[in-house]
Amino acid sequence: MSRSFGVDLRGIIELLSQHLYSSPRVYVRELLQNATDAITARGEGPARIVIEPAEQTGDGTLRISDSGIGLTEDEVHTLLSTLGRTSKRDELGFARQDFLGQFGVGLLSCFLVADEIRLVSRSAKGGPAVRWTAEGNGTYEVVADDSARAEIGTTVTLVPRRDAEHWLQQDMVTALAKEFGELLPVEVLVAQLRLTQPELPWLRRPAEPDGDFHDRMSTYCERTFGFRPFEVLPLNVPTVGLTGAAFVMPDAAHPGSRQAHRIYLKQMLVGDSVEGLLPDWAYFVRCAVNTSALRPTASREALYQDETLLAVRDELGSVLKDWLVRLGATEPERATRLLGEHQLGMKSVALVDDELLRLVEHWLPFETTDGHVTLRQFRRKYASVLYTPDVDEFRQLAPVAQAQGLGLLNAGYAYDAELMKRLTEVDGAAAARRVVPGELLATMDNADPVIEADLKASLKLAGAVLDRHDCEAVPREFDPVSLPALLITDADRERVRDTEQISEQSDPLWAQLLGQLSGPASTASQQLVLNTRNPLVRRLSELTDPALAELTVESLYVHALLQSRRPMRPKDTAALNRSFLDLLDRAVRR
Ligand SMILES: Nc1ncnc2c1ncn2[C@@H]1O[C@H](COP(=O)(O)OP(=O)(O)OP(=O)(O)O)[C@@H](O)[C@H]1O
Numbered sequence: 001m002s003r004s005f006g007v008d009l010r011g012i013i014e015l016l017s018q019h020l021y022s023s024p025r026v027y028v029r030e031l032l033q034n035a036t037d038a039i040t041a042r043g044e045g046p047a048r049i050v051i052e053p054a055e056q057t058g059d060g061t062l063r064i065s066d067s068g069i070g071l072t073e074d075e076v077h078t079l080l081s082t083l084g085r086t087s088k089r090d091e092l093g094f095a096r097q098d099f100l101g102q103f104g105v106g107l108l109s110c111f112l113v114a115d116e117i118r119l120v121s122r123s124a125k126g127g128p129a130v131r132w133t134a135e136g137n138g139t140y141e142v143v144a145d146d147s148a149r150a151e152i153g154t155t156v157t158l159v160p161r162r163d164a165e166h167w168l169q170q171d172m173v174t175a176l177a178k179e180f181g182e183l184l185p186v187e188v189l190v191a192q193l194r195l196t197q198p199e200l201p202w203l204r205r206p207a208e209p210d211g212d213f214h215d216r217m218s219t220y221c222e223r224t225f226g227f228r229p230f231e232v233l234p235l236n237v238p239t240v241g242l243t244g245a246a247f248v249m250p251d252a253a254h255p256g257s258r259q260a261h262r263i264y265l266k267q268m269l270v271g272d273s274v275e276g277l278l279p280d281w282a283y284f285v286r287c288a289v290n291t292s293a294l295r296p297t298a299s300r301e302a303l304y305q306d307e308t309l310l311a312v313r314d315e316l317g318s319v320l321k322d323w324l325v326r327l328g329a330t331e332p333e334r335a336t337r338l339l340g341e342h343q344l345g346m347k348s349v350a351l352v353d354d355e356l357l358r359l360v361e362h363w364l365p366f367e368t369t370d371g372h373v374t375l376r377q378f379r380r381k382y383a384s385v386l387y388t389p390d391v392d393e394f395r396q397l398a399p400v401a402q403a404q405g406l407g408l409l410n411a412g413y414a415y416d417a418e419l420m421k422r423l424t425e426v427d428g429a430a431a432a433r434r435v436v437p438g439e440l441l442a443t444m445d446n447a448d449p450v451i452e453a454d455l456k457a458s459l460k461l462a463g464a465v466l467d468r469h470d471c472e473a474v475p476r477e478f479d480p481v482s483l484p485a486l487l488i489t490d491a492d493r494e495r496v497r498d499t500e501q502i503s504e505q506s507d508p509l510w511a512q513l514l515g516q517l518s519g520p521a522s523t524a525s526q527q528l529v530l531n532t533r534n535p536l537v538r539r540l541s542e543l544t545d546p547a548l549a550e551l552t553v554e555s556l557y558v559h560a561l562l563q564s565r566r567p568m569r570p571k572d573t574a575a576l577n578r579s580f581l582d583l584l585d586r587a588v589r590r
Helices: 009-020 026-042 073-080 106-112 170-181 210-225 307-330 332-350 354-363 375-381 391-403 416-427 437-443 449-461 491-505 508-517 535-540 546-564 570-589
Strands: 048-052 062-066 114-122 130-135 140-144 153-160 187-190 231-237 242-248 261-265 268-274 285-291 365-368 371-374 385-388 432-434 471-477 485-489 526-531
Touching: 026 048, 026 062, 026 106, 026 153, 026 170, 026 268, 048 170, 073 114, 073 130, 073 140, 106 114, 170 187, 170 268, 210 231, 210 242, 210 285, 231 285, 231 307, 242 307, 285 307, 307 332, 307 354, 332 354, 332 416, 354 371, 354 375, 354 416, 365 375, 371 375, 375 385, 385 391, 385 416, 391 437, 391 485, 391 546, 416 432, 437 485, 449 471, 449 535, 449 546, 485 546, 526 535, 526 546, 535 546, 546 570
Parallel strands: 048 187, 261 285, 385 432, 471 526
Antiparallel strands: 048 062, 062 153, 114 130, 114 153, 130 140, 231 242, 242 285, 261 268, 365 371, 485 526
């Protein structure tokens, strides 16, 4: 024999109060929702809900009356007295489009604040008026009483629990009814005061000028979210009956911060910190929307993550993206200001969100040898992005790279180097490549053999000065002429890596060139590339005085080291002092 589950009402109420709803405050929403649904179901007559808080009733109870369809005695038995039973679902189990309720448990939330719920109703379908009284212990009574109520509709009375009296008082009820029900399409009165407003705040009024609309929206945003928006974007997705506005935050928000959107379902507030309406990358935007087709979770405090929500999220994401791209094109100054605030966050999210990666590529400026340009512009010019992951290295290499016609990007700021790696994961290994300093050597011309020979002679004259710094000299001709020497560190290790990397990624000629550079003869960890076009270096090649040659070579080394902005070791500082003071001494002696 099959049997039905028994239900312990007290256990269910505890479950609801402690686990389904986040606070007893939702009882006002559930009552408003039932009353609104009843008015919708009736479809005629006055659309009005009257709430009398404890101060009005005078006996500590709260009364809420509606002009809705009402309930017959039979309906009271089947709908009100059976948990999970609802009049708002069709046989397929889907919530009927027009109603707010769908689970058949909402009325129970009244037990969070009440010991007893009394309902008096007269149905539009006819029959006598009916009284239903339910206790928190799980018992109820139904009595047909035609004198209980003359008009069609329903009145619910809540008798407060001990210590829950304040939930039924005027200030509290007014605040809650306004918060949840302000935009409902019916008239809601609390203590005779009308709380509902006739229009959705983000809809443009007839013939309202742009400026007025924008001001009104900014004020709304400030009141609702606590900031004056950088931009207000109207939202409209007719397929899910969604209207609303997106507000772009003017100041940096943390990318990990929770999205907090204000969402209304059929004009009833779901919550003011609902997540999931926008893609993760849009963490710096807050929305206020009303929709008729998204589904709430049973607690009605969040949105159900279904395919409709995903589609809406995509659609709203593209609205924002289009705006971002438009802003970059039409108002670059404003775009830069916005970026200044949000670019760190955008970059961090772009590492895990390919859509945002494209946006970042499209219009975030990067420091490059071509000035501040977007990655897209840079990639258009140089098929592969050559970058350095270190700001100092960029400063050192940029003038040389620029003079050789090599495009170099500074990926030394937060997230930039990781973004370059992500780019190679998404677009293939050739999309971006870390520059190896030796690569620049390969782009430089060999020195004039005569000058090179003279220079080598002077270097010999200078003795072991470069050996002391574990450095070897490499004469080359390169631009800019004003730069006498370039220091390339860790040459040995770099060279081996250079050769491997470049033979994998570049044309064979370069690989061959680098192969020559990394010959077995060089063992020093640094290379001082001397620019034989530079007048000082040329003069060095003419020196005959060993002391002066030594001083000049050491000074060139120290200057190149300073240029490279690498940390100075004690022996470097000693060399700096020595060469500076010796030069001074010579200058003064003359
Ligand atoms: N004021 C009212 N007027 C007419 N019928 C009502 C009223 N309040 C409740 N009912 C009836 O009682 C049923 C159960 O209400 P309850 O609030 O528990 O669930 P629901 O509104 O159907 O769904 P949800 O749990 O999503 O709120 C409703 O489906 C409705 O038929």
